[in-house]
Amino acid sequence: MSLDLKIYCLDTIDREAVPGCFGSGDTETYLNWMMHAWGQTVLVSVLSLAVALIVGSLIGTARTLPNSPLLVRLGNVWVEFFRNIPLLVQIFLWYHVVPVVFPLFADTPKLVLVVFGLGFFTSARIAEQVRAGVQALPRGQRYAAMAVGFTTFQSYRYVLLPMAFRIIVPPLTSESMNIFKNSSVAFAVSIAELTFFAQQAGEETSRGVEIYLGVTILYVISAFTINRIMAFIEKRVRVPGFVASTGGGH
Numbered sequence: 001m002s003l004d005l006k007i008y009c010l011d012t013i014d015r016e017a018v019p020g021c022f023g024s025g026d027t028e029t030y031l032n033w034m035m036h037a038w039g040q041t042v043l044v045s046v047l048s049l050a051v052a053l054i055v056g057s058l059i060g061t062a063r064t065l066p067n068s069p070l071l072v073r074l075g076n077v078w079v080e081f082f083r084n085i086p087l088l089v090q091i092f093l094w095y096h097v098v099p100v101v102f103p104l105f106a107d108t109p110k111l112v113l114v115v116f117g118l119g120f121f122t123s124a125r126i127a128e129q130v131r132a133g134v135q136a137l138p139r140g141q142r143y144a145a146m147a148v149g150f151t152t153f154q155s156y157r158y159v160l161l162p163m164a165f166r167i168i169v170p171p172l173t174s175e176s177m178n179i180f181k182n183s184s185v186a187f188a189v190s191i192a193e194l195t196f197f198a199q200q201a202g203e204e205t206s207r208g209v210e211i212y213l214g215v216t217i218l219y220v221i222s223a224f225t226i227n228r229i230m231a232f233i234e235k236r237v238r239v240p241g242f243v244a245s246t247g248g249g250h
Contacts, residue, residue: 007207008034008214015205030201030211037197038218044114044193045180045222051119052126052179059123060130061156075127082124088185091117095189114186122179129171133164166237173230177223194218 008031009021023029062068063075082090094117099105105113137160145155165172187196198215202208 003210003213004207005210007205007210010205012204030205033201034194034197034214034218037192037194038222040111040186040191041180041183041193041218042222044111044118044183044186044191047115048118048122048183049176049179051115052122052175054123055120056123056126057130057161060127061134061161063127063131064134065152075131079124079127082121083128087118087121087182088188090121091185091188093117110189111186111191114183114189114191118179118182118185122175122182125175126172129168129175130161130164133168134160136167137163163239166239169230169234169237173227173234176226176230180222180226181219 006017009017009029011018011023012028012030012033018027018029021029021031023032059075059078062071063079065071085093091114094113095110098113099108134156141159141163142155145159150158183193184195186193187199190196194215198208198211202211205211
C-alpha cells in the first residue's frame with residue numbers, strides 16, 4: 001500500500017483538500033489538528049516534569065536528612081506508593097476518584113489532573129535519583145559544610161544539592177524523555193494529545209499508516225530535542241575528575 005500524505009491536507013469536516021494544508025477560520029485540516037495535539041503533548045509533559053522535579057527533589061532530599069527518621073520514612077512511603085501503582089491506574093484515580101474524595105478538585109481541568117498524576121508518578125523516580133546523588137557524594141563535603149558553620153539547610157542549599165544535581169543529569173535525561181512518552185496516557189481521559197489524535201484521525205480517515213507515521217515522527221523529534229538539550233546541560237555542568245564515593249552514606 002502506497003503512502004498518501006495528502007491526507008493531512010484534508011478538512012476534518014467534509015474531507016475536502018485545503019490548499020497549503022493549513023486551514024483558516026472554521027476550517028481545520030488534519031495537519032492543524034496534529035500540530036495542536038503536539039502542543040498539548042508538550043504542555044502536559046513540561047508541566048508534569050516541573051511538578052516531578054520540584055516534588056521529587058524535596059522527597060529525595062528528605063530521605064537523606066540526618067537525624068530525621070520520620071521524614072525518611074515518609075519519603076520512602078511516597079516513593080514506594082507511586083512507584084508500585086501502574087501509571088494508567090494513577091491517571092484514572094486522579095480523574096475519577098480524587099474529585100469525589102476531595103471536592104476541591106471537582107472543577108479542576110482534566111489536563112491539570114493528568115499533570116498531577118504524571119508528575120507525582122515521575123517524582124518517585126526522581127526522588128530516588130536525588131537520594132542516590134546526595135549519598136554518592138564524599139562524606140567530607142557534608143562535614144566541611146558543618147565545619148564552616150552551615151546549618152543543615154545551608155549545607156544542602158550551597159554544597160550538597162548543587163553537586164548532586166550535576167552528577168544525576170544523565171538519569172534526569174532519561175526521565176525527561178520518559179515523561180514525554182508517558183504523556184500518551186492522557187488519551188485515556190480524552191485529552192487531545194498526539195495519541196488521542198492518532199486514534200481519532202486514524203478511525204476517521206482509515207489511513208492509520210500515514211497518521212501513526214506522522215505521530216511517530218513528532219515523538220522522535222521531541223525525544224531527540226530533549227536529549228540534545230540535556231546533553232548540552234550535562235556538558236556545561238559536568239564536574240571534571242569527580243568520582244562518586246563507593247561507600248555512599250551521608
